[in-house]
Amino acid sequence: MAARLPAGPGRRGGELEALFLLLLWFAAVDGAASPEPPPKCEELRLGQYYMCDEPKIDNSTQEPMNCTNHTAYVQCLPAPNITCRDYLGIEKVFTGQEVGFYKPIACRNVNGYSYKVAVALSLFLGWLGADRFYLGYPALGLLKFCTVGFCGIGSLIDFILISMQIVGPSDGSSYIIDYYGARLTRLTITNTTFRKMQTYP
Numbered sequence: 352m353a354a355r356l357p358a359g360p361g362r363r364g365g366e367l368e369a370l371f372l373l374l375l376w377f378a379a380v381d382g383a384a385s386p387e388p389p390p391k392c393e394e395l396r397l398g399q400y401y402m403c404d405e406p407k408i409d410n411s412t413q414e415p416m417n418c419t420n421h422t423a424y425v426q427c428l429p430a431p432n433i434t435c436r437d438y439l440g441i442e443k444v445f446t447g448q449e450v451g452f453y454k455p456i457a458c459r460n461v462n463g464y465s466y467k468v469a470v471a472l473s474l475f476l477g478w479l480g481a482d483r484f485y486l487g488y489p490a491l492g493l494l495k496f497c498t499v500g501f502c503g504i505g506s507l508i509d510f511i512l513i514s515m516q517i518v519g520p521s522d523g524s525s526y527i528i529d530y531y532g533a534r535l536t537r538l539t540i541t542n543t544t545f546r547k548m549q550t551y552p
Contacts, residue, residue: 388436388442389434389435389436389442390435390436391435391436391452392427392429392435392436392437392438392451392452393427393438393451393452393454394435395429395433395435395451398430399429399430399433400427400428400429400430400433400451403425403426403427403428403454404425404426404427405425406423406425406456406458411527412461412527413527413528413529414458414459414461415456415458418458418459418460418461419460420460421457421458421459421460422455422456422457422458423455423456423458424453424454424455424456425453425454425456426450426453426454427450427451427452427453427454428445428447428448428449428450428451429445429447429449429451430445430447431445431446431447432444432445432446433445433451435451437449437450437451437452438450438451438452438453459525460523460524460525461524461525461526461527462520462522462524463527464485464486464519464520464524464526464527465526465527466516466526466527466528468485469482469485469486469513469526470510470513470514472485473506473509473510473513473514474510477495477500477506477509477510478495478499478500478503478506479495479496479500480492480493480494480495480496480500482509482510482513483495483509486513486518486519486520486521487520487521487522488521495509
């Protein structure tokens with residue numbers, strides 16, 4: 352009959368050390384077998400990609416083209432020799448010419464309603480309901496027409512509301528306002544502010 356060795360503190364420490372080394376070996380093999388995938392291109396830091404393209408500005412709206420849900424997208428090109436996953440999820444090494452991701456920029460959804468026209472109609476023809484007809488509120492426009500602008504009081508109230516942009520187009524879009532015109536929101540110059548070059552005759 353073989354004698355059993357007593358489980359002492361020295362033996363227990365050796366078992367823990369062997370278990371720890373075994374866990375380290377498994378972690379090293381797992382790390383070597385599955386290398387960490389490259390990051391997504393939109394997670395690159397500034398300097399790892401070229402400056403993103405400036406958006407194309409629509410002359411009639413003074414806003415970036417293809418603006419949907421107050422967002423437009425511009426192309427961004429990763430710097431040469433950067434490896435990342437592009438907007439399709441494909442891992443590639445970039446040369447500086449391929450699109451890596453699309454950067455969202457804020458824009459205003461406009462649908463053809465001019466702020467200047469709305470204010471002018473409200474000022475001069477508001478008592479006939481022309482401002483409400485123009486903005487897509489035919490029922491209110493007809494009511495103002497029949498009551499001569501609620502005896503002038505409704506016309507004055509509508510003029511104030513439209514001038515302050517509290518009342519806007521019925522479809523929820525924003526007014527078309529010249530970029531350099533007066534807006535109630537203060538314009539500030541930041542790194543993401545885009546200006547359309549002015550042409551002189």
